[in-house]
Amino acid sequence: MAEAFTFDLVSPERRLAQLEVSEVQIPGADGDMTAMPDHAPTITTLRPGLLRAVHSGGTEEYIVSGGFAEIGSVGVTVLAEQALPRREMSQEIYDGMVAEARRAHEKAREFHNEPGPVDDAAKLLSDMVAIGGHIGLTPSQ
Amino acid sequence: MPSLKDLKNRIATVKSTRKITKAMQMVAAAKLRRAQEAAEMSRPYAERFNAVMAQLAKSVGDSDNAPKLLAGTGKDDVHLLIVMTAERGLCGGFNANIAKLAKKRADELAGAGKTVKILTVGKKGRDSMKRGYSEHFIDHVDLTDVKRVGYEDAQGIAKNVLDRFDAGEFDVATIFFSEFQNVVTQIPTATQIIPASFDTEGKDEQDGAPTLYEYEPSEEEILADLLPRGVATQIFSALLENAASEQGARMSAMDNATRNAGDMIEDLTIEYNRSRQAVITNELIEIISGAEAL
Numbered sequence: 001m002a003e004a005f006t007f008d009l010v011s012p013e014r015r016l017a018q019l020e021v022s023e024v025q026i027p028g029a030d031g032d033m034t035a036m037p038d039h040a041p042t043i044t045t046l047r048p049g050l051l052r053a054v055h056s057g058g059t060e061e062y063i064v065s066g067g068f069a070e071i072g073s074v075g076v077t078v079l080a081e082q083a084l085p086r087r088e089m090s091q092e093i094y095d096g097m098v099a100e101a102r103r104a105h106e107k108a109r110e111f112h113n114e115p116g117p118v119d120d121a122a123k124l125l126s127d128m129v130a131i132g133g134h135i136g137l138t139p140s141q
Numbered sequence: 142m143p144s145l146k147d148l149k150n151r152i153a154t155v156k157s158t159r160k161i162t163k164a165m166q167m168v169a170a171a172k173l174r175r176a177q178e179a180a181e182m183s184r185p186y187a188e189r190f191n192a193v194m195a196q197l198a199k200s201v202g203d204s205d206n207a208p209k210l211l212a213g214t215g216k217d218d219v220h221l222l223i224v225m226t227a228e229r230g231l232c233g234g235f236n237a238n239i240a241k242l243a244k245k246r247a248d249e250l251a252g253a254g255k256t257v258k259i260l261t262v263g264k265k266g267r268d269s270m271k272r273g274y275s276e277h278f279i280d281h282v283d284l285t286d287v288k289r290v291g292y293e294d295a296q297g298i299a300k301n302v303l304d305r306f307d308a309g310e311f312d313v314a315t316i317f318f319s320e321f322q323n324v325v326t327q328i329p330t331a332t333q334i335i336p337a338s339f340d341t342e343g344k345d346e347q348d349g350a351p352t353l354y355e356y357e358p359s360e361e362e363i364l365a366d367l368l369p370r371g372v373a374t375q376i377f378s379a380l381l382e383n384a385a386s387e388q389g390a391r392m393s394a395m396d397n398a399t400r401n402a403g404d405m406i407e408d409l410t411i412e413y414n415r416s417r418q419a420v421i422t423n424e425l426i427e428i429i430s431g432a433e434a435l
Contacts, residue, residue: 012187012377014178029366030188043193044357045366068367070193070354079189081292083368099372 003128004036006075007053009062011083017053017060024076025052028068033070042071046080048127049096050134063131065097086135094137101128145420148413152406159402165231166395173324173388180321180381185377186249196354196372197364198337208361209365210368213336214312219256221311222247223302225285225318225335225379226266227283234329235319235387240269242329243317247274262298262380269295280351290384295377300378303369306335318379319386323394327386334375337368 007015007024024035031035033042048065066081101124107120111120132138143151224243226277227237243266247257259274263283271278282298284290302314314335319327356363412416 008185008189010189012183012374014182015185030356033357040355041353042357043363044356045363063324066370068193068363071191075188078192079186081373099330123155 003035004055008075008077009051009064009080009083010077011080016062016083019053019060020120021054021055021076022032022118023054024078025050026052026071026076026078027051027064028069029096035069035076037072039076041073042069044069044071048101048124050086050131050132051078051080051083065128069118076120088139089135089137091137094132098125098128098132101125121141143416145413145416147410148416152409152413153407155402155409159399159406162395162398162402166392166399168234169388169392169395172261173385173392175289176381176385176388177321180385183378183381187374190367190371190374194364194367197348197360197367198361200333203241208365208368211307211337211364211425217255217313219258219311219313220250221258221260221302221305221314221335223298223314223316223411224259224261224263224266224270225383226261226263226269226314227383228264230263230265231394232387233397234391236263236265236269238327238329239317240266242331243270244274245332246315246317246331247273248279260302261404263383282377290377290380292373292377297375298376298380299369299373301337311335316376319390321382321385321389324389327390331380334372334376337371383418 004020004022006014006065006096007017007019007021007023022036026033026035026044027047027125028044032043032049033044035042046064046066048077049063051062051064053062062080062083062085064078064080064083067079067083069078072128082097105118105121105125150224166285170406224239226239230236247311250257256279258279259270259277260280261270261278263284267278267281282301283312284294287294305311305315313333315331317329317331320330323326340399
């Protein structure tokens with residue numbers, strides 16, 4: 001059993017988790033990363049994805065979207081704009097999230113002159129769809 | 142001199158009023174507990190968020206390409222006042238106090254030659270700000286249907302505000318809300334949210350040297366991503382503070398009303414008994430003098 005550190009997952013509305021964990025897999029904006037004890041202090045933004053926290057009693061999984069993670073000397077704090085435990089995820093919630101990302105994408109496409117927002121929205125959309133692949137849900141059309 | 146019947150009716154009216162105010166007080170107490178819990182739940186997020194933002198702002202803020210949300214547009218000609226009040230009344234001076242603070246600021250700014258724009262959240266604030274300040278009024282966010290404020294509501298407001306900022310409609314945005322101290326004290330507060338200001342005071346910075354973080358992606362990108370979220374976060378905490386304050390204010394207002402109704406019932410009962418006695422005395426005098434006359 002590896003050395004443990006604290007992992008906090010907070011959303012604006014509630015604190016979802018406060019655990020002693022041995023590793024946390026974070027869906028960072030530039031790629032996934034796994035934080036283990038004595039990780040270099042890092043701050044990264046999140047992309048929509050699956051966050052895994054491994055502790056002595058098993059693995060907790062959360063769907064997170066938006067926000068950032070702070071890996072510090074004492075532990076990992078994830079501040080996610082949207083976060084919910086994987087077991088609370090349902091087809092309806094997932095559809096809602098995908099639909100929202102799709103709307104944002106459509107809206108961004110209306111402004112043709114700036115590629116930045118469109119790319120961001122497209123990435124958000126594909127990330128959202130990718131979550132489904134991880135947890136066995138497909139967006140219903 | 143009201144008749145006995147009138148007095149009796151009035152007592153009955155005040156009694157039913159007291160029942161209503163008592164019920165409202167108890168409902169407010171229950172809601173207050175929930176609102177306070179919600180406010181407490183949101184605190185860890187807001188605190189961590191601000192701490193990280195303050196750190197980022199310190200390292201990026203001085204550079205020339207700092208985002209506008211942080212550095213400002215370079216002018217402060219147009220001020221947006223976001224007045225957040227309750228959807229409903231009967232909560233003492235709660236709505237009035239917030240509106241008063243906002244109006245005072247609006248007058249000050251107008252006096253200094255600035256342009257003032259007003260966006261209201263909550264029906265009571267709109268009604269109040271429309272009186273006399275309607276020419277500054279630009280938009281209203283309706284939360285009547287919202288039972289319990291969620292982060293999405295705050296995001297909606299933040300998006301409205303940010304879109305206006307991007308369109309160059311204003312330079313400085315300030316939110317007006319009531320900070321919850323306790324059930325009897327709510328402090329109307331004004332907080333500037335754009336350009337962002339993070340107070341790092343109050344936090345002890347004595348835990349050694351600040352940790353040097355690696356940033357992924359770059360500091361600038363993270364800041365650009367987080368600043369709009371920061372606006373939503375601040376609006377969200379303000380909404381929650383407001384919700385707690387509203388219930389607190391309503392609770393104490395209704396407590397007062399219940400007590401006043403009690404006093405009134407006492408006074409009316411005394412008056413009722415006096416006039417009842419007077420009527421009886423009168424009748425007795427009539428009978429006695431009638432008997433003597435025989």
